[in-house]
Amino acid sequence: MQFNSSQREITIKVVYYGPPLSGKTTNLQALHKLLDPSQTGHLTVLDTADDRTLFFDLLPVTTQLASGFSVKLKLFTVPGQVIHTATRRIVLAGADGVAFIADSQRSQSRANNEFWHGMRTHLKENGLDPDATPTVIQFNKRDLPEVRSDAELAEIRSRGKEPIYPAVAIRGEGVVETLRGLLDLVLKAWSQHYEVRRHLGCSPDELIASIFGHLRPLPPEPPTSKGT
Numbered sequence: 630m631q632f633n634s635s636q637r638e639i640t641i642k643v644v645y646y647g648p649p650l651s652g653k654t655t656n657l658q659a660l661h662k663l664l665d666p667s668q669t670g671h672l673t674v675l676d677t678a679d680d681r682t683l684f685f686d687l688l689p690v691t692t693q694l695a696s697g698f699s700v701k702l703k704l705f706t707v708p709g710q711v712i713h714t715a716t717r718r719i720v721l722a723g724a725d726g727v728a729f730i731a732d733s734q735r736s737q738s739r740a741n742n743e744f745w746h747g748m749r750t751h752l753k754e755n756g757l758d759p760d761a762t763p764t765v766i767q768f769n770k771r772d773l774p775e776v777r778s779d780a781e782l783a784e785i786r787s788r789g790k791e792p793i794y795p796a797v798a799i800r801g802e803g804v805v806e807t808l809r810g811l812l813d814l815v816l817k818a819w820s821q822h823y824e825v826r827r828h829l830g831c832s833p834d835e836l837i838a839s840i841f842g843h844l845r846p847l848p849p850e851p852p853t854s855k856g857t
């Protein structure tokens with residue numbers, strides 16, 4: 630969290646982390662469509678010809694508060710390909726919160742686990758305490774066959790402390806809930822050390838309402854193929 634009192638601006642860094650192809654970039658693309666366009670900046674996607682993230686993606690979201698303060702969210706994704714380990718560590722530096730995008734497909738359970746532990750290691754390498762870093766988990770791709778069941782998600786939820794959000798990011802479902810849940814945790818953590826209301830001139834709930842108060846409708850369902 631960077632607090633610039635002379636410019637009356639607060640910057641919050643959020644990192645979307647997760648295994649290869651889990652839908653991190655898709656989350657940012659969906660947020661870019663769903664959030665109030667007057668608050669979202671340019672979506673920077675640095676990828677290869679086959680849409681794999683090469684370095685990171687970045688979506689800035691700025692909300693102006695009645696108090697005159699502006700809150701700038703910087704939403705980053707890491708690249709999931711195994712070769713980009715060093716880049717993932719660099720992008721995680723200074724994260725105020727992490728949205729871990731897990732792939733719900735059973736075949737990806739091991740990759741989810743490996744990346745979860747990798748993320749915790751990288752946070753430590755960056756001097757951050759993984760247990761104190763606000764984190765939410767999204768189980769994406771709920772539309773696919775052979776995915777972890779809702780009961781399994783409930784079981785994972787009961788074992789850990791991180792909130793869990795099911796999602797179908799290609800349809801924009803669960804994407805806003807994930808980010809809203811994470812910001813809620815970030816602001817709660819922040820309010821343990823600072824008087825948020827005094828710094829922002831508003832409560833955490835008012836800040837969240839200001840970011841998510843003017844959502845656009847979900848994009849229409851992609852046409853289903855009619856083949857037999």
Ligand SMILES: Nc1nc2c(ncn2[C@@H]2O[C@H](COP(=O)(O)OP(=O)(O)OP(=O)(O)O)[C@@H](O)[C@H]2O)c(=O)[nH]1
Pocket residue numbers: 647648649650651652653654655656680681682683706707708709710769770771772773796797798799800
């Ligand atoms: N069926 C389905 N496909 C999805 C969903 N979300 C993303 N995808 C697809 O999964 C593929 C990978 O999505 P990306 O968002 O590029 O994944 P990523 O995590 O950014 O991938 P890397 O940056 O290479 O790690 C794309 O073909 C997406 O369209 C979903 O909810 N359901």
Ligand SMILES: [Mg+2]
Pocket residue numbers: 653654655680681682706707708709
């Ligand atoms: Mg990506």
